[in-house]
Amino acid sequence: MYEPNQNIIPDAFMALYSKHGRPTASREHVEARHDLCEDMAAQMTTLCASLEQGDLPKEEVLRRCWMGLLADGSGVEPPEAHWVVARTAELLEWPQPGFLQPAA
Numbered sequence: 001m002y003e004p005n006q007n008i009i010p011d012a013f014m015a016l017y018s019k020h021g022r023p024t025a026s027r028e029h030v031e032a033r034h035d036l037c038e039d040m041a042a043q044m045t046t047l048c049a050s051l052e053q054g055d056l057p058k059e060e061v062l063r064r065c066w067m068g069l070l071a072d073g074s075g076v077e078p079p080e081a082h083w084v085v086a087r088t089a090e091l092l093e094w095p096q097p098g099f100l101q102p103a104a
Contacts, residue, residue, distance in 0.1 A: 009034045012086075016079045037080050040069075041087035048088060062089055062097045 013034050017025045025033075044065055051061045062085050068074065069081035076084060082100055089096050 007031050007034075013037065013083055016083060033080065037076060037084050038087065040076065041084045041091060044084065044088045045091045048092060048094075058089075058092075058094045059097045059099070062094070063099055066097075066099070 009030060014023075014030065017023060017030045017033070023030070048058075048061045048065060051064070052058055056064075065088065066081060066085045069076055069084055070078060074081070086096060086100055
């Protein structure tokens with residue numbers, strides 16, 4: 001029996017896998033990548049909250065996590081790293097870090 005997909009993928013994540021409004025990867029691939037990135041963001045909330053308990057400002061905590069995600073072997077691509085850090089900030093109810101904002 002066919003079961004329709006119930007996963008909701010945020011537009012911000014779908015944008016990572018589209019160009020000119022058209023998908024650049026299969027729905028299954030995007031779902032798998034979203035699940036991975038959402039799990040990473042959830043796990044990073046605990047790490048970030050513990051680091052922030054020290055003397056590090058929230059933006060510096062997020063920057064360090066972002067740099068770790070950009071390193072080889074992290075399992076995510078740079079656009080996904082950007083999304084993971086933005087999602088982590090959202091989950092923590094922290095301001096979005098300035099280093100993720102596009103240059104004016």
